[in-house]
Amino acid sequence: MAEQYDLVVIGGGFGGYSAAIRAHQLGQKVALVEEAEMGGTCLNRGCIPTKALLKSTQVLKEIRQSQSFGLKLTGDVVPDFKAIQARKTKIIQQLQQGIQFLMKKNKITVYHGHATILGTSIFSPEPDTVRVETTTGDVEISAPHLLVATGSRPRSLPNVTIDEDKILSSTGVLALSQLPKSMAIVGGGVIGVELAAILNELGVTVTIIEYTGQLLPNENAQVAQQLLKQFKKQGIQVHLNTAVQTIDTDAQQQVVHAKKDQEVIDVQAERVLMAVGRQPNLEELGLDAAGVQYTKAGITVDQHYQTNIKNIYAIGDVIPTLQLAHVAIKEGLLAVEHMVNGAAPSLNYEQVPRCVYTAPEIASVGRVDGQVTEATKAQTGQFNFQANGKAMIEGATAGQVKIFADKATDDLVGMSIMGAHATDMIGEGAVALYLNASPAEIAETVHPHPTLVEAVMEAAADVYQQAINQ
Structure with a gap:
């Protein structure tokens, strides 16, 4: 007979394990199934591994620029890629251990293996049983949700064809x-x-081939153009x-054969990275047997992440929303609140920060250039980091903060930041949008002085032509 739970979570990534913890907090008995490593793709x-490598390259860059800070170094600074990779691996392992501790602390039963949702039967009018294929045999577990x-x-x-040898995915690059x-x-x-950005700083000759007319096709054109200049x-x-x-x-x-208009472009490189997006993991889950509707873009859900089969929910990259770890986490928390309490707020995706960890960093939230509609008729304010004291101290004066406000209501509708620590500062814009500031x-x-975040204050003041330092 199948072991009984209140909730079975299939997938132990950030969204899955966060949802499992919230369910425990709400009094549920929870099982989680993961066929690979806890923490999923993000961890x-x-x-996490990408940002660990990025930090090493940032330190390397600062050392190489140390003379501009009045420091003289003797000898060359040479990156030790094996040591960089070892540091990355250590961080991943520490975080994996942290997740395992959280599973035990929150009394969540973890099954390691492949999960398949079984169809309905005369004993179960709704699909509520999951078969887990483990190394020691199959196990069946069941739950109302x-x-x-x-x-x-x-x-x-x-x-x-990605072979992770000559033609790599991001997974293959991170494992080099x-x-x-x-x-x-x-x-x-x-x-x-x-x-x-990471490979270039480590001395790799990099060529990017992009199908559209700008880098970061979903970002605003001004920032994309600035990034192109920096690259x-x-x-x-x-x-x-x-x-x-x-x-x-x-x-x-390897030779990449490409076309630009009618011109043939051949790019030679030792290795090729395919970075053309991600696709949801839908195969061999038993979705068809369970009657769950889905498309190539992902599982179809409503605003509460409920599928057409009411006791089955789906979150994260497996549904067609923003493919971001912090989005998956929030979706998981809201889905669990809905299934347990019967009600939960809906996530406003316009209030979700979007971050790019290049040099300089790029972050945005809400509607920005290229996304502001005529109905919004946004007025803008901007403050450049060239006029910010802390940016000068940091040696990081490239970029700016730009703020978008609705002319009719004076409400903030978006914020865009390009510059050092942009991904940290964008949280202020997310809070302001949430509070309808x-x-x-x-x-x-x-705002405290001297800080980079003063640029946010100045950009906000510039909406009314009241910025002090520009």
Whole structure:
């Protein structure tokens, strides 16, 4: 007979394990099934390892620029990639141990194996049983509610096969034991530009091939253009409006054949990174047997993350919303609140911060350039980090804060930041949007000096042409 729980969570990524903890807090008996490592993509093959590598490159860059801070170093600073990778692995392991501790603390039973939702039967009018294929045999567990949080994986182009040897995904790049001399990156979205920044700083010759007319196609054009200029300064070559046709591979050099208008462009590199997005993990979950509706974009859910089968919910990258770890976490918390309490607020995705960890960093929230509609008729304020004292001290004067407000209501509708620590500062914009604040309220709030976040205050004041330091 199947072991009985109140909730079975399928997937132990950030969204899945956070939902499991919240369910325990609400008095539920919870089981969680994970077939790989706890922490999912973000911890093991995405956010955390990428940012760990990025920190090493940031330190390397600061050391190389130490003379501008009045410091003289003797000898060359050479990156030790094996040591960098070892530091990354140690961080991942520590966080994995932390999740395991949280599972025990919150009395969540963890099953390691592949989960399949079983269909209905005469004994079960709703699909409520999950078969888990473990190394020691199959186990069946059952609950009134199921939550699918199986995440996503890298996608490729129809005519390109990722072999994690010559043609890599982000997973393969993060697992490299040694760096190639050159890398062609297909795709100039978030994953592509972040890894381009890291590899370039470590001495890899990087070329980005982007199908659309700008880097970061979902970001505003002004920021994308600034990033392009920064990349060119750093020696990163970028081909925009360029479509990859085929990739020829051999032992030493790979050749990416692409087209820009009618011009044929061939890019040679030791390795190729495919960074053209991610696709949801839908296969072999038993969705068809359970009657759950889905498309190639993901599982279909309502505003409470409930599928057409009312006792099955889905969150994170497996549904067609923003593919961000902090989004998956919030979706998981809201889904559990709805299934337990019968009610929960809906997530306003316009209030979700979007972050890109390049150099300089890029972050935005709400509606910004290229996303502000005519109905909004936004007025804007801007403050450049060139006029910020802390940015001068940090040697990080590139970029700006830009604020967007509705002319009719004076409400804040968006904030865009490009500069050092932009991903930390964007939280102020998210809070302001959530509280329905106006730029005037941000400007009137006393900000500490000297700090980078003063630029947010000044940009808010600039909406009314009242900025002090520009």
